[in-house]
Amino acid sequence: MKPMVITNALIVPMTERPQSFKGYVKIKEGLIAEVGGGEPEQLGKDEAPMDAGGCVLMPGLINAHTHLYQVLLRAVWEDLPLFPWLKRIYGVARALRPEHLYAGSLLGCVEAIKSGVTTVCEHNFLNPHPGCAKESVRAIRESGLRAVFARTIMDSGEIVPECVKESPEQAFRQIEELIGGERETSAHQETSRLAFRTGPNTPPINTTPDLLKEIIRFARDKAIGISAHVAESRAVVEYAHEKHGEGGVVTFLQDFGIPGPDSIFAHCVHLSGAEIAILKATDTSVSHNPVSNMMLGDGVAPVVEMLRAGVNVALGTDGAASNHSQDFFETMKAASLLQKVHHQNAGIIDSYTVLKMATVCGARALGLSSVCGTVEAGKRADLILVRMDTAHTQPVNDLFSQLVHCVKASDVDTVIVDGEVLMRNRQLTEFDERQVIEEAKKANVDLMQRLASLSS
Numbered sequence: 001m002k003p004m005v006i007t008n009a010l011i012v013p014m015t016e017r018p019q020s021f022k023g024y025v026k027i028k029e030g031l032i033a034e035v036g037g038g039e040p041e042q043l044g045k046d047e048a049p050m051d052a053g054g055c056v057l058m059p060g061l062i063n064a065h066t067h068l069y070q071v072l073l074r075a076v077w078e079d080l081p082l083f084p085w086l087k088r089i090y091g092v093a094r095a096l097r098p099e100h101l102y103a104g105s106l107l108g109c110v111e112a113i114k115s116g117v118t119t120v121c122e123h124n125f126l127n128p129h130p131g132c133a134k135e136s137v138r139a140i141r142e143s144g145l146r147a148v149f150a151r152t153i154m155d156s157g158e159i160v161p162e163c164v165k166e167s168p169e170q171a172f173r174q175i176e177e178l179i180g181g182e183r184e185t186s187a188h189q190e191t192s193r194l195a196f197r198t199g200p201n202t203p204p205i206n207t208t209p210d211l212l213k214e215i216i217r218f219a220r221d222k223a224i225g226i227s228a229h230v231a232e233s234r235a236v237v238e239y240a241h242e243k244h245g246e247g248g249v250v251t252f253l254q255d256f257g258i259p260g261p262d263s264i265f266a267h268c269v270h271l272s273g274a275e276i277a278i279l280k281a282t283d284t285s286v287s288h289n290p291v292s293n294m295m296l297g298d299g300v301a302p303v304v305e306m307l308r309a310g311v312n313v314a315l316g317t318d319g320a321a322s323n324h325s326q327d328f329f330e331t332m333k334a335a336s337l338l339q340k341v342h343h344q345n346a347g348i349i350d351s352y353t354v355l356k357m358a359t360v361c362g363a364r365a366l367g368l369s370s371v372c373g374t375v376e377a378g379k380r381a382d383l384i385l386v387r388m389d390t391a392h393t394q395p396v397n398d399l400f401s402q403l404v405h406c407v408k409a410s411d412v413d414t415v416i417v418d419g420e421v422l423m424r425n426r427q428l429t430e431f432d433e434r435q436v437i438e439e440a441k442k443a444n445v446d447l448m449q450r451l452a453s454l455s456s
């Protein structure tokens, strides 16, 4: 990979204090080699220059919770609360084929890249066929994104089709195969862009206590983290209370040692104060998914309360079936505005905090703090250039507020992962965007026809 120097950029490094400065970034062997103010003293003759005039250079955004293939299911089931909606989502398993996962995940990756995302946490939960997870992984790998692939497990639940209920042994065997496959594929690379996790999908509605015991044992044994949907709606908390006599989902999971520094809990909308204290004490991270929570009418997550308690809160889009997009700038704006209106206090959350949730906190949540999330020498070069010279971003009076509240995904000009340029001037470098869209449309038609034939 050729060394590169990005010049003429307004750099937002997202390091310890809020700052921005005009400067340059040198990239060598996938790493940020140097960050400086002004112009570099001299360009190495083998360094490829990239002019970032008119752009902000910042860390790539980190989507801490999504289901990429669900772009095939945008706006399919509208106006439903969580449980009836979830029943339909789970029902998709009866028609889902590995080729749907590949085509959908690839389109999801394209949308993520075009929105300035460089790392995704793919929470994978419908596995009627071993090829489903494998094809998702293949799409992510081909996209060039950095990813944490959380292959989760379900073993119970009235709304879960039999074809996706697994014994721990079955599921663990498949996860081991995925991890083994990645080692083989990336054996020639110094670092892999792909890491794995496991987890219970939506405890306790599709997870027995026995499965939780097995999951924590397996995760510790393999030294991998955990991803789970936690306390997304009031109905899930009520289920935990009725079935297990627990006050909440976090207290239920605490009995099995699931909270911890390698765990990320998506949603956490309905928590008690004591549960927030458990998240802090165990160093558990949360992915806040404001657009999905609003779309499903779940409620408002206690983001301000969690931040005040010192909990690490990242941001996620969630899948497009409950969002309906993967636009990460939209998610940042929604995260900011939702807390302001909920607390009826415009000053309750500041824009720099939201930018941190989208970068630094996301990296920490996924165990990638030493890898990405800031612009500083020694980290992998996961960077984006965002146009700030448009009609809807000029004039710039408050850079951080305008990054959160004015910028749109379509302003992302360039996306770099591991020093590799995935998009430049909004053109993807690795594959044909039009073809990805056409293949996803075909997969959508096929999936819908299969679903219709099951219900007729």
Ligand SMILES: [Zn+2]
Residues within 6 Å of the ligand: 065, 066, 067, 123, 229, 266, 318, 319
């Ligand atoms: Zn989700």
